[in-house]
Amino acid sequence: MAKFDRKKLARLSLYALVAVCVIALLYVxxxxxxxxxxxxxxxxxxxxxxIRTDAVLxxxxxxxxxxxxEGDIKRVDLKVGDAIKKDQPITELYWDLKYEPVRSPLTxxxxxxxxxxxxxxxxxxxIVEVVDPEHLEAVAELLTTDAARVHLGNTAIIHGWGGTETxxxxxxxxxxxxxxxxSALGVEEERTEVTLDLNAVPxxxxxxxxxxxxxxVVIELSRHDHVLKVPAGAVxxxxxxxxxxxxxxxxxxxxxxxxxAQGEQETVITSGLSEGETVxxxxxxxxxxxxxxxxxxxxxx
Numbered sequence: 001m002a003k004f005d006r007k008k009l010a011r012l013s014l015y016a017l018v019a020v021c022v023i024a025l026l027y028v029x030x031x032x033x034x035x036x037x038x039x040x041x042x043x044x045x046x047x048x049x050x051i052r053t054d055a056v057l058x059x060x061x062x063x064x065x066x067x068x069x070e071g072d073i074k075r076v077d078l079k080v081g082d083a084i085k086k087d088q089p090i091t092e093l094y095w096d097l098k099y100e101p102v103r104s105p106l107t108x109x110x111x112x113x114x115x116x117x118x119x120x121x122x123x124x125x126x127i128v129e130v131v132d133p134e135h136l137e138a139v140a141e142l143l144t145t146d147a148a149r150v151h152l153g154n155t156a157i158i159h160g161w162g163g164t165e166t167x168x169x170x171x172x173x174x175x176x177x178x179x180x181x182x183s184a185l186g187v188e189e190e191r192t193e194v195t196l197d198l199n200a201v202p203x204x205x206x207x208x209x210x211x212x213x214x215x216x217v218v219i220e221l222s223r224h225d226h227v228l229k230v231p232a233g234a235v236x237x238x239x240x241x242x243x244x245x246x247x248x249x250x251x252x253x254x255x256x257x258x259x260x261a262q263g264e265q266e267t268v269i270t271s272g273l274s275e276g277e278t279v280x281x282x283x284x285x286x287x288x289x290x291x292x293x294x295x296x297x298x299x300x301x
Contacts, residue, residue: 034294038281039247039301040231042273047229047263049221051150055140055196057161059131059211063105064114070123071095073102075116078128082110090128093121108132111211133210138169138196140217144178147192149221156196160216161209169196171219194219224261228269233282235259235267244273245280245287252280252291 067073072094078084089101112129115121138158142150150171158167173195181191196217234244235257242259245252257272273279278301280287287293295301 034250034292035252035284035286036296037247037252037283037287037293038296038299039278040234040281041301042228042230042269042275042277042279044226044228044275047224047227047261047266047268049224049261049263051142051146051219051221052264053140053142053146053217053219055138055158055215055217057136057209057211057213057215058139059108059111059133060135060137061106061108061132062111062211063130064126065090065102065105065128065130066124066126067093067121068100068102068123069093069095071121073115073118073121073127074099075118076113076128078110078113080110080113084108084110084130102127104130106130106132109210131211134206136198136201136206136209136211137172138198138215138217140194140196140219141181141191142194144190144192147174147194150174150194150219151221154219154221156217156219158196158198158215158217161205161213163205163208165202165205167201167205168199169217170199171195172197222261224268227260228273228275229266230269230273230279231281232262232265232267234279236283245283246273247278247280247293250293252283252287252289252293254289 074092074094076091078090084090084104084107086105086107087103089103091102092099093102108130109132110128111131114126114128121127138156152171152174154171156169156171158169159165161167171194173193175193175195178190178192180188183189196219230244235242236244238254238256241256243254243256246255247253255272258270260268260270262268280293
Protein backbone atom coordinates (compact mmCIF):
# COMPACT_ATOMS: atom_id res chain seq x y z
CA MET A 1 0.00 0.00 0.00
CA ALA A 2 2.85 2.32 0.88
CA LYS A 3 4.56 1.34 -2.37
CA PHE A 4 1.41 2.24 -4.33
CA ASP A 5 1.11 5.56 -2.58
CA ARG A 6 4.70 6.44 -3.41
CA LYS A 7 4.08 5.70 -7.09
CA LYS A 8 0.93 7.77 -7.06
CA LEU A 9 2.73 10.62 -5.29
CA ALA A 10 5.52 10.52 -7.86
CA ARG A 11 3.00 10.75 -10.72
CA LEU A 12 1.20 13.63 -9.04
CA SER A 13 4.50 15.44 -8.54
CA LEU A 14 5.35 14.94 -12.21
CA TYR A 15 1.93 16.23 -13.26
CA ALA A 16 2.37 19.26 -11.03
CA LEU A 17 5.81 19.98 -12.50
CA VAL A 18 4.43 19.72 -16.03
CA ALA A 19 1.54 22.03 -15.10
CA VAL A 20 3.95 24.60 -13.68
CA CYS A 21 6.07 24.48 -16.85
CA VAL A 22 2.99 24.87 -19.05
CA ILE A 23 1.77 27.84 -17.00
CA ALA A 24 5.23 29.41 -17.18
CA LEU A 25 5.35 28.95 -20.96
CA LEU A 26 1.85 30.41 -21.32
CA TYR A 27 2.88 33.39 -19.20
CA VAL A 28 5.95 34.02 -21.34
CA UNK A 29 3.86 33.67 -24.50
CA UNK A 30 0.96 35.82 -23.35
CA UNK A 31 2.70 38.52 -21.30
CA UNK A 32 4.84 40.69 -23.63
CA UNK A 33 8.48 41.21 -22.85
CA UNK A 34 9.64 44.71 -21.93
CA UNK A 35 10.42 46.87 -24.96
CA UNK A 36 13.89 48.39 -25.05
CA UNK A 37 13.68 52.19 -25.35
CA UNK A 38 15.95 55.22 -25.36
CA UNK A 39 15.18 57.64 -22.57
CA UNK A 40 16.01 61.21 -21.55
CA UNK A 41 15.47 63.43 -18.54
CA UNK A 42 13.31 66.54 -18.55
CA UNK A 43 15.90 69.23 -17.84
CA UNK A 44 16.02 72.98 -17.40
CA UNK A 45 18.38 75.04 -19.54
CA UNK A 46 18.78 77.24 -22.62
CA UNK A 47 17.21 76.58 -26.02
CA UNK A 48 18.19 78.46 -29.18
CA UNK A 49 15.92 78.50 -32.23
CA UNK A 50 17.95 78.53 -35.44
CA ILE A 51 17.70 78.22 -39.20
CA ARG A 52 20.53 76.35 -40.91
CA THR A 53 21.01 76.94 -44.63
CA ASP A 54 23.47 77.06 -47.51
CA ALA A 55 24.51 80.46 -48.80
CA VAL A 56 27.11 82.22 -50.94
CA LEU A 57 29.46 85.10 -50.39
CA UNK A 58 28.80 88.07 -52.65
CA UNK A 59 30.74 91.26 -53.23
CA UNK A 60 28.96 94.32 -51.91
CA UNK A 61 30.37 96.44 -54.73
CA UNK A 62 29.72 95.17 -58.25
CA UNK A 63 30.02 97.13 -61.49
CA UNK A 64 28.82 96.10 -64.91
CA UNK A 65 31.11 97.73 -67.47
CA UNK A 66 29.20 98.58 -70.69
CA UNK A 67 30.20 99.81 -74.10
CA UNK A 68 30.14 103.60 -73.78
CA UNK A 69 29.07 104.00 -77.42
CA GLU A 70 28.03 101.98 -80.46
CA GLY A 71 31.00 100.68 -82.42
CA ASP A 72 33.38 97.70 -82.69
CA ILE A 73 35.32 96.20 -79.78
CA LYS A 74 38.46 94.16 -79.71
CA ARG A 75 38.50 90.71 -78.10
CA VAL A 76 38.57 90.66 -74.28
CA ASP A 77 41.74 88.77 -73.35
CA LEU A 78 41.13 88.82 -69.60
CA LYS A 79 39.67 85.77 -67.81
CA VAL A 80 37.11 85.44 -65.02
CA GLY A 81 38.98 85.67 -61.72
CA ASP A 82 41.74 87.93 -63.02
CA ALA A 83 42.73 90.80 -60.74
CA ILE A 84 42.25 94.22 -62.28
CA LYS A 85 43.25 97.75 -61.28
CA LYS A 86 41.13 100.88 -61.40
CA ASP A 87 41.33 102.52 -64.88
CA GLN A 88 43.08 99.44 -66.30
CA PRO A 89 42.00 98.87 -69.94
CA ILE A 90 39.65 95.92 -70.38
CA THR A 91 39.35 96.17 -74.16
CA GLU A 92 39.24 98.86 -76.85
CA LEU A 93 36.17 100.25 -78.59
CA TYR A 94 36.36 101.67 -82.12
CA TRP A 95 34.02 104.59 -82.54
CA ASP A 96 34.19 108.12 -83.95
CA LEU A 97 36.98 106.91 -86.29
CA LYS A 98 39.35 105.91 -83.46
CA TYR A 99 39.95 103.24 -80.78
CA GLU A 100 39.43 104.23 -77.15
CA PRO A 101 40.02 102.01 -74.12
CA VAL A 102 37.16 100.64 -72.02
CA ARG A 103 38.49 100.88 -68.45
CA SER A 104 37.69 99.25 -65.14
CA PRO A 105 35.86 101.59 -62.75
CA LEU A 106 37.49 100.04 -59.64
CA THR A 107 40.26 97.81 -58.38
CA UNK A 108 38.92 94.30 -57.97
CA UNK A 109 38.37 91.00 -59.75
CA UNK A 110 36.73 90.20 -63.05
CA UNK A 111 33.66 88.16 -62.09
CA UNK A 112 31.78 87.85 -65.39
CA UNK A 113 32.48 88.31 -69.09
CA UNK A 114 29.36 89.10 -71.05
CA UNK A 115 31.09 89.78 -74.36
CA UNK A 116 34.42 88.12 -75.10
CA UNK A 117 34.64 88.11 -78.90
CA UNK A 118 35.52 91.04 -81.15
CA UNK A 119 32.91 92.69 -83.35
CA UNK A 120 30.08 95.21 -83.46
CA UNK A 121 28.49 96.23 -80.19
CA UNK A 122 25.61 98.48 -79.16
CA UNK A 123 26.05 101.40 -76.80
CA UNK A 124 25.21 100.31 -73.25
CA UNK A 125 25.66 96.61 -74.00
CA UNK A 126 27.46 94.95 -71.02
CA ILE A 127 31.02 93.74 -71.58
CA VAL A 128 32.26 92.52 -68.16
CA GLU A 129 31.44 92.68 -64.44
CA VAL A 130 34.06 93.77 -61.89
CA VAL A 131 33.65 93.16 -58.15
CA ASP A 132 35.50 94.28 -55.04
CA PRO A 133 36.53 91.03 -53.25
CA GLU A 134 37.64 92.86 -50.10
CA HIS A 135 34.10 93.71 -48.99
CA LEU A 136 31.81 90.68 -48.96
CA GLU A 137 28.34 89.88 -47.67
CA ALA A 138 26.49 86.57 -47.31
CA VAL A 139 23.32 85.85 -49.27
CA ALA A 140 20.97 82.96 -48.45
CA GLU A 141 17.90 81.93 -50.43
CA LEU A 142 15.44 80.97 -47.69
CA LEU A 143 12.02 79.44 -48.02
CA THR A 144 9.53 82.26 -47.57
CA THR A 145 8.07 80.47 -44.52
CA ASP A 146 11.53 80.54 -42.90
CA ALA A 147 12.32 84.10 -44.01
CA ALA A 148 9.14 85.30 -42.29
CA ARG A 149 10.65 84.18 -38.97
CA VAL A 150 13.87 86.13 -39.49
CA HIS A 151 14.26 89.72 -38.28
CA LEU A 152 16.73 92.44 -39.14
CA GLY A 153 19.59 92.32 -36.68
CA ASN A 154 19.42 88.57 -36.00
CA THR A 155 22.93 87.26 -35.40
CA ALA A 156 24.41 84.35 -37.32
CA ILE A 157 27.42 82.06 -37.49
CA ILE A 158 29.14 81.29 -40.81
CA HIS A 159 31.13 78.12 -41.37
CA GLY A 160 31.67 75.58 -44.13
CA TRP A 161 33.72 78.04 -46.19
CA GLY A 162 36.72 75.69 -46.36
CA GLY A 163 38.50 76.50 -43.10
CA THR A 164 37.93 75.51 -39.49
CA GLU A 165 37.23 79.02 -38.20
CA THR A 166 33.70 80.39 -37.81
CA UNK A 167 32.69 83.92 -38.74
CA UNK A 168 30.10 86.18 -37.13
CA UNK A 169 27.41 87.89 -39.18
CA UNK A 170 24.19 89.89 -38.82
CA UNK A 171 21.01 90.01 -40.93
CA UNK A 172 20.85 93.35 -42.74
CA UNK A 173 18.22 92.79 -45.43
CA UNK A 174 15.22 90.52 -46.04
CA UNK A 175 13.90 90.77 -49.57
CA UNK A 176 10.15 91.20 -49.93
CA UNK A 177 10.24 89.93 -53.51
CA UNK A 178 10.04 86.15 -53.60
CA UNK A 179 10.82 83.87 -56.53
CA UNK A 180 10.10 80.26 -57.45
CA UNK A 181 13.00 77.82 -57.51
CA UNK A 182 13.08 74.09 -58.15
CA SER A 183 14.53 71.98 -55.35
CA ALA A 184 16.94 69.06 -55.80
CA LEU A 185 13.88 66.78 -55.67
CA GLY A 186 12.15 68.68 -58.46
CA VAL A 187 9.67 70.46 -56.19
CA GLU A 188 8.92 74.12 -56.89
CA GLU A 189 9.56 76.25 -53.80
CA GLU A 190 8.96 79.92 -53.01
CA ARG A 191 12.18 81.50 -51.77
CA THR A 192 13.55 84.96 -51.05
CA GLU A 193 17.00 86.45 -50.44
CA VAL A 194 18.26 87.18 -46.93
CA THR A 195 21.46 89.23 -46.78
CA LEU A 196 23.95 89.21 -43.90
CA ASP A 197 26.88 91.47 -43.09
CA LEU A 198 30.13 89.81 -42.04
CA ASN A 199 31.69 91.17 -38.85
CA ALA A 200 35.44 91.90 -38.83
CA VAL A 201 36.67 89.07 -41.06
CA PRO A 202 40.41 88.49 -40.48
CA UNK A 203 42.63 89.26 -43.47
CA UNK A 204 43.97 85.69 -43.32
CA UNK A 205 40.46 84.42 -44.12
CA UNK A 206 39.48 87.19 -46.54
CA UNK A 207 42.49 86.32 -48.67
CA UNK A 208 41.17 82.77 -49.12
CA UNK A 209 37.55 83.48 -50.09
CA UNK A 210 35.81 85.52 -52.74
CA UNK A 211 32.53 86.45 -54.36
CA UNK A 212 30.46 83.39 -55.22
CA UNK A 213 32.11 81.09 -52.66
CA UNK A 214 29.83 78.55 -50.95
CA UNK A 215 29.25 78.83 -47.18
CA UNK A 216 26.89 77.50 -44.52
CA VAL A 217 24.93 79.89 -42.32
CA VAL A 218 23.24 79.34 -38.94
CA ILE A 219 20.85 82.20 -38.13
CA GLU A 220 19.80 82.58 -34.49
CA LEU A 221 16.07 83.36 -34.34
CA SER A 222 15.54 83.44 -30.59
CA ARG A 223 17.10 82.39 -27.27
CA HIS A 224 15.13 81.01 -24.33
CA ASP A 225 16.88 80.71 -20.96
CA HIS A 226 15.94 78.62 -17.90
CA VAL A 227 13.21 76.66 -19.68
CA LEU A 228 12.07 73.04 -19.36
CA LYS A 229 13.10 71.07 -22.42
CA VAL A 230 13.17 67.54 -23.81
CA PRO A 231 14.74 66.00 -26.93
CA ALA A 232 12.70 66.89 -30.01
CA GLY A 233 12.26 63.18 -30.74
CA ALA A 234 10.31 62.67 -27.51
CA VAL A 235 7.38 64.86 -28.61
CA UNK A 236 4.73 63.57 -31.00
CA UNK A 237 1.25 64.46 -32.23
CA UNK A 238 -1.70 62.87 -30.44
CA UNK A 239 -4.69 64.04 -32.45
CA UNK A 240 -4.69 67.83 -32.19
CA UNK A 241 -2.48 67.81 -29.11
CA UNK A 242 1.19 67.22 -28.36
CA UNK A 243 2.23 64.33 -26.14
CA UNK A 244 5.16 62.36 -24.75
CA UNK A 245 5.57 58.95 -23.19
CA UNK A 246 6.82 59.06 -19.59
CA UNK A 247 8.51 56.14 -17.86
CA UNK A 248 6.35 55.48 -14.80
CA UNK A 249 7.54 52.39 -12.91
CA UNK A 250 8.78 50.80 -16.12
CA UNK A 251 5.49 51.41 -17.93
CA UNK A 252 4.94 53.82 -20.83
CA UNK A 253 2.41 56.46 -19.86
CA UNK A 254 1.10 58.85 -22.53
CA UNK A 255 1.07 62.42 -21.26
CA UNK A 256 -0.31 65.48 -23.04
CA UNK A 257 2.02 68.47 -23.02
CA UNK A 258 2.12 72.04 -24.27
CA UNK A 259 5.20 73.07 -26.19
CA UNK A 260 6.98 76.34 -26.83
CA ALA A 261 10.02 77.09 -28.94
CA GLN A 262 11.46 74.27 -31.01
CA GLY A 263 15.16 73.90 -31.76
CA GLU A 264 16.96 71.46 -34.03
CA GLN A 265 17.37 68.88 -31.27
CA GLU A 266 15.25 70.08 -28.35
CA THR A 267 11.73 71.34 -27.63
CA VAL A 268 10.55 73.62 -24.83
CA ILE A 269 7.81 72.19 -22.59
CA THR A 270 5.50 74.83 -21.11
CA SER A 271 3.17 72.45 -19.24
CA GLY A 272 2.57 68.76 -18.62
CA LEU A 273 6.01 67.71 -17.33
CA SER A 274 8.24 68.38 -14.36
CA GLU A 275 11.99 68.67 -14.18
CA GLY A 276 13.69 65.32 -13.61
CA GLU A 277 10.97 63.12 -15.13
CA THR A 278 11.98 60.51 -17.69
CA VAL A 279 10.56 60.44 -21.23
CA UNK A 280 10.95 58.02 -24.12
CA UNK A 281 12.85 59.34 -27.13
CA UNK A 282 11.57 58.32 -30.58
CA UNK A 283 8.85 55.92 -29.36
CA UNK A 284 8.12 53.35 -32.05
CA UNK A 285 4.84 51.73 -33.07
CA UNK A 286 5.26 49.07 -30.39
CA UNK A 287 5.00 51.66 -27.61
CA UNK A 288 1.40 51.91 -26.40
CA UNK A 289 -0.20 53.16 -23.22
CA UNK A 290 0.91 50.90 -20.35
CA UNK A 291 3.51 48.99 -22.39
CA UNK A 292 6.30 47.44 -20.33
CA UNK A 293 9.62 49.11 -21.10
CA UNK A 294 13.28 48.81 -20.22
CA UNK A 295 16.35 50.92 -21.05
CA UNK A 296 18.01 50.02 -24.34
CA UNK A 297 21.68 49.08 -24.57
CA UNK A 298 22.37 52.56 -25.99
CA UNK A 299 20.41 54.36 -23.30
CA UNK A 300 22.41 57.34 -21.98
CA UNK A 301 20.60 57.67 -18.62
